[in-house]
Amino acid sequence: MIKSTICEEDDRTVMYFEGWLDTSEVKKAKKEKGPLFECSDRQIVLDLSGLKYICSGGLRLFIELLKDGRTKGNTLTGLSPYITKVFDETGFTRLFKIV
Numbered sequence: 001m002i003k004s005t006i007c008e009e010d011d012r013t014v015m016y017f018e019g020w021l022d023t024s025e026v027k028k029a030k031k032e033k034g035p036l037f038e039c040s041d042r043q044i045v046l047d048l049s050g051l052k053y054i055c056s057g058g059l060r061l062f063i064e065l066l067k068d069g070r071t072k073g074n075t076l077t078g079l080s081p082y083i084t085k086v087f088d089e090t091g092f093t094r095l096f097k098i099v
Contacts, residue, residue, distance in 0.1 A: 002019045002021045006032070012045050026060075030064070033061070046076050046077070051078075052080070059086075076096045
């Protein structure tokens with residue numbers, strides 16, 4: 001099960017992910033990402049510190065987030081060793097700004 005929360009912090013919008021982003025949860029996460037792009041001039045940060053698992057559909061969701069917010073500078077933070085390994089092996093670490 002995935003839980004996502006969107007908060008505005010200073011000059012950025014942060015989306016926190018918690019749980020398992022498996023195939024059955026991708027649709028839910030896609031619906032919840034909508035408000036991210038209503039903030040025109042805010043940096044978008046995706047906090048993955050609570051993400052325990054990501055499936056290939058979840059990776060596609062992150063590609064969509066990257067495409068939707070490319071001009072706003074998507075940043076990922078809080079990657080666990082497991083998620084870092086998945087992002088390294090799929091080449092995602094070259095696509096996103098990771099802090």
